[in-house]
Amino acid sequence: xxxxxxxxxxxxxxxxxxxxxxxxxxxxxxxxxxxxxxxxxxxxxxxxxxxxxxxxxxxxxxxxxxxxxxxxxxxxxxxxxxxxxxxxxxxxxxxxxxxxxxxxxxxxxxxxxxxxxxxxxxxxxxxxxxxxxxxxxxxxxxxxxxxxxxxxxxxxxxxxxxxxxxxxxxxxxxxxxxxxxxxxxxxxxxxxxxxxxxxxxxxxxxxxxxxxxxxxxxxxxxxxxxxxxxxxxxxxxxxxxxxxxxxxxxxxxxxxxxxxxxxxxxxxxxxxxxxxxxxxxxxxxxxxxxxxxxxxxxxxxx
Amino acid sequence: xxxxxxxxxxxxxxxxxxxxxxxxxxxxxxxxxxxxxxxxxxxxxxxxxxxxxxxxxxxxxxxxxxxxxxxxxxxxxxxxxxxxxxxxxxxxxxxxxxxxxxxxxxxxxxxxxxxxxxxxxxxxxxxxxxxxxxxxxxxxxxxxxxxxxxxxxxxxxxxxxxxxxxxxxxxxxxxxxxxxxxxxxxxxxxxxxxxxxxxxxxxxxxxxxxxxxxxxxxxxxxxxxxxxxxxxxxxxxxxxxxxxxxxxxxxxxxxxxxxxxxxxxxxxxxxxxxxxxxxxxxxxxxxxxxxxxxxxxxxxxx
Numbered sequence: 001x002x003x004x005x006x007x008x009x010x011x012x013x014x015x016x017x018x019x020x021x022x023x024x025x026x027x028x029x030x031x032x033x034x035x036x037x038x039x040x041x042x043x044x045x046x047x048x049x050x051x052x053x054x055x056x057x058x059x060x061x062x063x064x065x066x067x068x069x070x071x072x073x074x075x076x077x078x079x080x081x082x083x084x085x086x087x088x089x090x091x092x093x094x095x096x097x098x099x100x101x102x103x104x105x106x107x108x109x110x111x112x113x114x115x116x117x118x119x120x121x122x123x124x125x126x127x128x129x130x131x132x133x134x135x136x137x138x139x140x141x142x143x144x145x146x147x148x149x150x151x152x153x154x155x156x157x158x159x160x161x162x163x164x165x166x167x168x169x170x171x172x173x174x175x176x177x178x179x180x181x182x183x184x185x186x187x188x189x190x191x192x193x194x195x196x197x198x199x200x201x202x203x204x205x206x207x208x209x210x211x212x213x214x215x216x217x218x219x220x221x222x223x224x225x226x227x228x229x230x231x232x233x234x235x236x237x238x239x240x241x242x243x244x245x246x247x248x249x250x251x252x253x254x255x256x257x258x259x260x261x262x263x264x265x266x267x268x269x270x271x272x273x274x275x276x277x278x279x280x281x282x283x284x285x286x287x288x289x290x291x292x293x294x295x296x297x298x299x300x301x302x
Numbered sequence: 303x304x305x306x307x308x309x310x311x312x313x314x315x316x317x318x319x320x321x322x323x324x325x326x327x328x329x330x331x332x333x334x335x336x337x338x339x340x341x342x343x344x345x346x347x348x349x350x351x352x353x354x355x356x357x358x359x360x361x362x363x364x365x366x367x368x369x370x371x372x373x374x375x376x377x378x379x380x381x382x383x384x385x386x387x388x389x390x391x392x393x394x395x396x397x398x399x400x401x402x403x404x405x406x407x408x409x410x411x412x413x414x415x416x417x418x419x420x421x422x423x424x425x426x427x428x429x430x431x432x433x434x435x436x437x438x439x440x441x442x443x444x445x446x447x448x449x450x451x452x453x454x455x456x457x458x459x460x461x462x463x464x465x466x467x468x469x470x471x472x473x474x475x476x477x478x479x480x481x482x483x484x485x486x487x488x489x490x491x492x493x494x495x496x497x498x499x500x501x502x503x504x505x506x507x508x509x510x511x512x513x514x515x516x517x518x519x520x521x522x523x524x525x526x527x528x529x530x531x532x533x534x535x536x537x538x539x540x541x542x543x544x545x546x547x548x549x550x551x552x553x554x555x556x557x558x559x560x561x562x563x564x565x566x567x568x569x570x571x572x573x574x575x576x577x578x579x580x581x582x583x584x585x586x587x588x589x590x591x592x593x594x595x596x597x598x599x600x601x602x603x604x
Contacts, residue, residue, distance in 0.1 A: 124451055141448075141603070148536020149426055150574065158570060159533045160526075161463050171568030224462070231461045232534035234450020266473025268460060272452065301443070 001053060003046050003060055003101075004115075004293025006108060006286065007031055007038060007067040009083035014045040015289040016053045021118060025052035026286065035089040038081075042091075043098045063103045064292035065091060066111030073147060073300075076105040104295045108288045109154070109242075110145050113138025115291025116239045116281055125235040127154060128287065129225055132242035135177040137225070139233055143298050146233075156228050157181065176228070179221025182244060188214045197243075201250050219251065223258040226278050227269070238274075241281035252280055303355060305348050305362055305403075306417075306595025308410060308588065309333055309340060309369040311385035316347040317588055318355045319595040323420060327354035328588065337391040340383075344393075345400045365405045366594035367393060368413030375449060375602075378407040406597045410590045411456070411544075412447050415440025417593025418541045418583055427537040429456060430589065431527055434544035437479040439527070441535055445600050448535075458530050459483065478530070481523025484546060490516045499545075503552050521553065525560040528580050529571070540576075543583035554582055 001024060006013040012031045016024040027049045032041040042065065050057055069081030076092020096103040113128035117140040125141045135157030139146040146153050157177035158170045165174020166187070178184050185197050189211070193199040200218075203211035226238050244251065256275045263270035281287060303326060308315040314333045318326040329351045334343040344367065352359055371383030378394020398405040415430035419442040422428075427443045437459030441448040448455050459479035460472045467476020468489070480486050487499050491513070495501040502520075505513035528540050546553065558577045565572035583589060 146443075149538040150532075150536055152533055152574065153536035155533045155536075159530055161465075163464055164466060170570040172564070172571065228461055228530070228534060230452075231454055231457045232530060234452055234455035234457075236451040262474070268472040269474065272454065 001050075001055060001059055001061065002293040002296065003049060003063045004111075004289040004291065005042055005045060005063065005065045006111070006288035006292060007042060007065060007084065008108070009068065012041050012045050013286055013289045014049040015286055015293060016049045016055075017290065017293040018053075021294075023290070025049050026289075027052065031084060033085040035086050038084050038086055039089065039091065039094045039098070042095055046099055057099060057101065060099070060101045062296040063095065063099060063101050064111065064295035065095065065103060065105045066108035066288040066292040067091065067105060068108050071105050071107045071151070073104070073106055073151070076103060078105060102296065104292075106145065106292065106295055107138070107151070109136050110138040110147060111291040111295065112241055112288040113140045113154075113291065114143075114145050114294050115287035115289065116241060116285070117143065117291075118294055119285055119287060119290055120237075120239065120279075120281075122237050124237075125233075126237040126239060127229050127233065127235045128239045128241050128281070129222070129229065130242035131180060131182075131222060131240060131244040133182045135181040135225060137229055139235060141235075144301055145295070146301055153233075154229075156225055156232075159228060161224055161228075176221055176225050179217055180225050184221065185214070185218055188217065197247065201247060205250070215254065219254045220258055222251070223255055223262070223274075226274055227262075227272075230272055230274065230277070236277060238278045239281050240278065241285075241287060245280050246283050248280060248283065303352075303357060303361055303363065304595040304598065305351060305365045306413075306591040306593065307344055307347060307365065307367045308413070308590035308594060309344060309367060309386065310410070311370065314343050314347050315588055315591045316351040317591040317595060318351045318357075319592065320355075323596075325592070327351050328591075329354065333386060335387040337388050340386050340388055341391065341393065341396045341400070344397055348401055359401060359403065362401070362403045364598040365397065365401060365403050366413065366597035367397065367405060367407045368410035368590040368594040369393065369407060370410050373407055373409045373453070375406070375408055375453070378405060380407060404598065406594075408447065408594065408597055409440070409453070411438050412440040412449060413593040413597065414543055414590035415442045415456075415541075415593065416445075416447050416596050417589035417591065418543060418587070419445065419593075420596055421587055421589060421592055422539075422541065422581075422583075424539050426539075427535075428539040428541060429531050429535065429537045430541050430543050430583070431524070431531065432544035433482060433484075433524060433542060433546040435484045437483040437527060439531055441537060443537075446603055447597070448603055455535075456531075458527055458534075461530060463526055463530075478523055478527050481519055482527050486523065487516070487520055490519065499549065503549060507552070517556065521556045522560055524553070525557055525564070525576075528576055529564075529574075532574055532576065532579070538579060540580045541583050542580065543587075543589060547582050548585050550582060550585065
């Protein structure tokens with residue numbers, strides 16, 4: 001069996017995948033904070049999910065890890081995993097020694113793109129557009145993650161699309177992430193609500209003008225991200241994931257409206273069939289963990 | 303030997319490529335206008351270049367064609383080759399019958415990206431950013447053209463990057479092509495000069511404020527196109543080709559200045575090393591013809 005780990009800012013998910021891609025077991029734990037705890041928690045999650053399958057660690061043919069931050073996929077080193085309190089850690093090496101199994105590490109969004117590709121039974125090429133605190137995409141071609149030589153493939157969150165936009169944390173101005181992300185909503189919609197995006201969409205549904213305007217900016221930004229992926233990489237399917245995809249139909253419906261509005265103005269855009277190629281990742285889909293488990297099963301791009 | 307054709311709006315180039323990728327012969331003819339003449343001219347160019355090698359048509363193992371317009375690479379049909387007076391033509395079928403050889407047809411920019419990859423001895427991944435009348439890019443990964451499932455990979459010319467920009471011919475607003483293309487210069491710099499871009503750069507070099515402003519907008523647009531390719535596809539090398547790349551150092555120097563300016567404001571952008579990854583296609587490089595000849599030598603992306 002293969003094990004996939006999704007180490008998030010608050011929780012670590014582990015799945016065990018058997019022959020034919022079948023899920024054998026799944027566990028969830030609170031993530032640690034700081035390199036030592038993160039590695040320790042990951043080790044325990046692997047041991048626990050293996051135990052639940054009734055098997056043993058020696059049955060594990062490979063472990064894959066998806067984690068936020070900058071990942072050197074070749075060495076398995078992780079840097080700048082800020083939400084986990086990790087400045088830098090040789091995660092693959094440490095985890096591999098503790099488990100006695102080969103460990104592959106990948107950025108969580110890239111891992112999730114591979115997981116979505118498998119779980120949604122996609123073929124050809126696809127992107128997972130992760131609309132979370134930030135905005136980025138993972139790209140899969142023929143079952144392989146396309147990282148690009150520097151690992152910035154799909155980093156469209158930091159593509160500027162408005163010279164008159166606001167400053168972005170990356171030092172540029174008007175990046176897509178300043179419109180289409182949780183941090184963008186937090187900036188545009190000041191509230192003490194626990195779930196600012198849900199409150200925003202509730203108020204917009206109720207007809208509150210300010211909320212409708214902010215929702216419009218956000219949804220237009222998500223639509224622009226889809227368009228940019230199609231006009232640069234050209235993947236067949238764009239799957240929207242990340243925390244904000246949990247809005248479900250409330251996001252998808254206005255998103256389709258933006259696409260139809262664009263198509264009415266531009267025959268070229270109409271020919272791209274953006275509504276037909278864009279879908280949401282169903283809530284609760286363990287895309288990053290399953291994708292992490294699948295990382296070692298296909299050769300990397302040369 | 304393999305034959306590559308570059309059918310442009312005014313001229314058709316043919317090259318014969320022998321073992322090891324060596325150029326055996328090259329010819330240039332005026333392109334025909336309308337489907338019949340275009341096909342006839344292409345046939346004659348192939349016969350002529352084969353004759354110059356001292357060989358015969360039966361020595362030809364394959365013919366590749368690069369042509370502007372919308373190309374269905376699977377069937378070899380060409381549509382909307384406006385500059386050639388072609389509404390639609392089954393180019394591969396017609397040319398194949400006349401020559402008795404297999405013919406592969408591809409969009410000229412995509413063919414040129416493959417040619418640049420071979421001629422500049424690139425490895426890994428690369429994009430040819432074609433700055434001509436319009437703006438588009440061809441993408442090559444491991445010696446194969448990445449078209450995308452709908453053929454829009456690299457079509458960043460129609461990615462909008464300024465909501466306050468001008469209307470684009472595609473029906474959208476503020477597309478990259480409205481800044482970084484020959485048509486953009488023609489709109490921004492009204493002149494009767496035979497070579498508007500050369501006049502523009504001459505005047506800018508002479509310190510004329512209006513010319514410096516327009517040159518700045520154009521160069522910034524080219525830089526934005528490079529950045530978008532790196533942040534979406536992430537290719538290792540970006541080669542700038544097309545008619546405007548003939549500006550040479552006069553384009554490359556201010557382009558580097560834009561990159562350095564960006565890098566000073568954004569450590570993230572600095573880490574991308576855009577100046578080190580961007581180069582110009584040397585003037586006179588027969589990239590599209592050579593790339594067309596190489597089309598059949600590597601398997602297509604699945």
